[in-house]
Amino acid sequence: MADWIRGRPLHEAAKEWARRHVKALEELGLTPTLAILLLNDDPVELETQRRYANLKLRDIKEIGGDAYIYELHDVPPERRTKAALELIERLNVADDVTGIIVQKPLPPWMNESLIFERLSPLKDVDGLTPENKKRLVAGFDLDRDVLPCTPAGILEMLKYYNIDVRGKDVVVVGKGELVGKPLSIMLMQLDATVTVLHALSKDKLYYVRHADIVISAVGRPPEIYKDSPWRLTGDMIKEGAVVIGVGGKVDPATGKWYYDVDEEDVARRASYLTPNVGGVGLATRSRIIRNLIITSYMVAKQVASPRVLGIDAPKLP
Known part of the structure; x- marks a missing residue:
């Protein structure tokens, strides 16, 4: 009989670690804030993505951050890509948003490459922008990098x-x-x-x-x-x-x-x-928490006090 590989230990450790860094970031005037975009109108994908998005929202709020879900799946197909790009560009420059997830899969007719090209690498919590993909191929640090x-x-x-x-x-x-x-x-x-x-x-x-x-x-x-x-x-x-x-x-x-x-x-x-239940899903959620903290430190360097310019994102425990 198999031994179980459970995600709970990683999830609890990530939340405890993140709470400390949320407090440190708030002292710099920045609250880790995640924006989640839902673009797929396929009934199975939409219901699944809503479940995932709500779990992510709950996790971020539990560590003291903020999270918001943007549902664009009801925008007509001929206008949905344009609406998504406009929203992404607003979120990219919003000082109070420190991480963005475009929930995958996207509708097959959407230009996925264009969507992720427009997403700021600094706020890319899923590690799917071209810049972050290049970093992954070149070699990765599991403890420091924003990774899928x-x-x-x-x-x-x-x-x-x-x-x-x-x-x-x-x-x-x-x-x-x-x-x-x-x-x-x-x-x-x-x-x-x-x-x-x-x-x-x-x-x-x-x-x-x-x-x-x-x-x-x-x-x-x-x-x-x-x-x-x-x-x-x-x-x-x-x-x-x-x-x-x-x-x-x-x-x-x-x-x-x-x-x-x-x-x-x-x-x-x-x-x-x-x-x-309680396996990879929890491990994924733990990494979302960690990635959001890392992207929040990167955003802090741009928008917060000059005191943070010499501060690197923390090494994971």
């Missing part, structure tokens, strides 16, 4: 539970910009041997069955999606594999969550496993 929140959260979980990825065969199922792609880059920099699988990959089960670590980041549960559904079950992994479940979606008709991993079945064969 879910990949960084996963690496922090593995580190916390002393699971070394060096020399391991790691399969990442899903090549999305938010998780799969940046996570694969980060794992390779940590000397893992990485295979990335997607909808057109051949022999997916072969690679999954031979992996030391399986990270499932698809988000297409069979209960919701009939086209290209995905669920990881116990017979798909080798005995003793480490399994990280990332993907989850809300059925808007029932309000019920469905996940990438059959938790009970996989737990019989895995050595370590993230629970669907």
